[in-house]
Amino acid sequence: MPGRSLQLSANLSFLFTDSPFADRFARAARAGFRGVEYLFPYACEAEELVRLLIENGLRQVLHNLPAGDWAGGERGIACLPGREAEFRDGVELGIDYARRLGCTQLNCLAGVAPAEVPEAEIRATFAANLRHASQRLAANGIRLLIEPINSRVDIPGFWLDTPTKALALIDEIASDNLWLQYDIYHAQVMEGDLARTIETHIGRIAHFQLADNPGRHEPGTGEINYRFLFRLLERLGYEGWLGCEYQPLLAGAGTESGLGWAEEWLHQPATGRDVARPTLACRS
Numbered sequence: 001m002p003g004r005s006l007q008l009s010a011n012l013s014f015l016f017t018d019s020p021f022a023d024r025f026a027r028a029a030r031a032g033f034r035g036v037e038y039l040f041p042y043a044c045e046a047e048e049l050v051r052l053l054i055e056n057g058l059r060q061v062l063h064n065l066p067a068g069d070w071a072g073g074e075r076g077i078a079c080l081p082g083r084e085a086e087f088r089d090g091v092e093l094g095i096d097y098a099r100r101l102g103c104t105q106l107n108c109l110a111g112v113a114p115a116e117v118p119e120a121e122i123r124a125t126f127a128a129n130l131r132h133a134s135q136r137l138a139a140n141g142i143r144l145l146i147e148p149i150n151s152r153v154d155i156p157g158f159w160l161d162t163p164t165k166a167l168a169l170i171d172e173i174a175s176d177n178l179w180l181q182y183d184i185y186h187a188q189v190m191e192g193d194l195a196r197t198i199e200t201h202i203g204r205i206a207h208f209q210l211a212d213n214p215g216r217h218e219p220g221t222g223e224i225n226y227r228f229l230f231r232l233l234e235r236l237g238y239e240g241w242l243g244c245e246y247q248p249l250l251a252g253a254g255t256e257s258g259l260g261w262a263e264e265w266l267h268q269p270a271t272g273r274d275v276a277r278p279t280l281a282c283r284s
Contacts, residue, residue, distance in 0.1 A: 006230060006238070006265050009035035009061040011209070011245040015255045022052060029056040031256055032266025037062040037243050040070070042093065046100045053101065060101040061241045062145075062181075062207055065133070066090035067109045075149075076109030078133075079126040079159045081117060091133045095140050105207055107145040107181050108133060110160035122159055123169075130173055138177040143206050146170070147181040150189035154216075162190045163197055170204060179206035183245070188213045188224055195232055202236050211246035218246050219261045226261070 010028040012021065019027060021044075028036055036058050041049055053060055067090075068074030068083070077083040077090075094106050108130065113122050134144045146169070151161040160166055163182060170178050182205045187194060198205070212222030219226035233242075248258045259266065 005268060006233060007035060007241045008033060008262055008265050009037050009059075009241045009243045011243050012036055012038040014245050014247060018251070018254060022048070025052040025056045025058060027255070029058055031259060032262075032268075033058070033244075034268070035059045035061040035241050037241075037245075039064055040066070041097050041101065042066060046097055049101055060098075060103040062105045062107060062243060063094075063097070063101075063103060064107045064109055065094040068111065074111065075155050075158060076111030078108050078129045079110045079113060079122045081114075081121055081125045084125070084129060087129050088132060091136050095136065095142060098142050099140060104141065105143045105145055105179075106137060107147050107207075109147065109149075110158065112155065112157040113159040115157075126159065127169065127173055130169070130178060131175065134173070134175040134177040138175075143179055144175075144177055145179045145181040145206050147183055147209075148186055148190070149183070150186040152189055154186070154189075161186075163187050163201075164191065167201060167204065180204050181207045181209065183209040183211075184224065184226075184229065185209070185211035185213050185216055185246070194224070194229060198229070198232060199236065202238065205238075205240075207240050207243065208233075208238075209243040209245040211244075215249070216247050217249040218244075218258045221249050 010033040012024040012028065016024040016027045025036060034057070041063050068077040077087055098106055110126055130144070130146065137144045146160060146166050148160050148163050148166045149155050149158045151158045163180065166180055170180060180201065182198065184194060187197065210219060210226070211217065212219050212224050214222055248255045250257055
């Protein structure tokens with residue numbers, strides 16, 4: 001329905017990073033955010049994350065499935081032949097955290113393609129892992145998302161690097177529980193044509209992330225006409241969240257100093273569309 005207000009979520013892996021991770025929840029809430037996301041929850045006890053969400057009136061909008069040795073440079077294992085058992089274990093861990101955090105969306109990072117492995121084998125491995133994950137997540141009421149990440153600037157060699165490639169894979173797998181996570185920044189770097197792509201495929205996009213280009217800073221610092229895109233999403237009746245996954249331009253001044261672009265959408269009640277509330281249920 002046209003005219004719906006957009007919902008912004010704060011990506012705590014990118015915003016408020018001058019504070020310890022646990023303190024970022026309160027800062028996000030004070031800034032007016034009603035949802036949060038971040039790369040991974042697995043270094044924290046789920047009960048502690050649930051407490052932070054409840055105390056600050058926040059919803060867990062999204063996190064990623066385990067992505068291998070992140071500190072060692074891995075950026076996902078879903079396309080890596082020979083890592084299937086590890087991937088499946090990660091799916092179960094992701095489901096466990098998501099259920100307790102009330103998170104109804106998990107993103108799967110494809111990973112960097114090994115140079116020595118044929119393209120067809122990489123694609124087949126990724127597709128098989130997605131079929132498995134989409135079924136397991138569906139059984140738990142969780143959406144599976146895949147995100148194209150640009151291979152020109154941020155992650156050279158990342159296999160799933162364009163929306164076109166992701167949409168073709170979604171068509172090939174033909175699962176009712178496989179969705180596109182459309183990161184506007186990454187899409188602009190690789191393909192552009194943002195508005196036409198969004199309007200054509202809005203029915204298959206479960207989540208957006210945003211940053212401007214170049215620089216990956218907040219909207220209004222680069223070439224992307226975010227005001228136009230926001231109005232387009234409102235006109236299309238987009239009901240999901242927009243994750244603020246950018247590096248504040250004036251990091252030393254604090255994230256809050258650069259939130260002027262978002263004033264229209266902050267400090268409003270979250271509707272809870274597609275996102276459940278966390279509970280203090282114990283690990284089963």
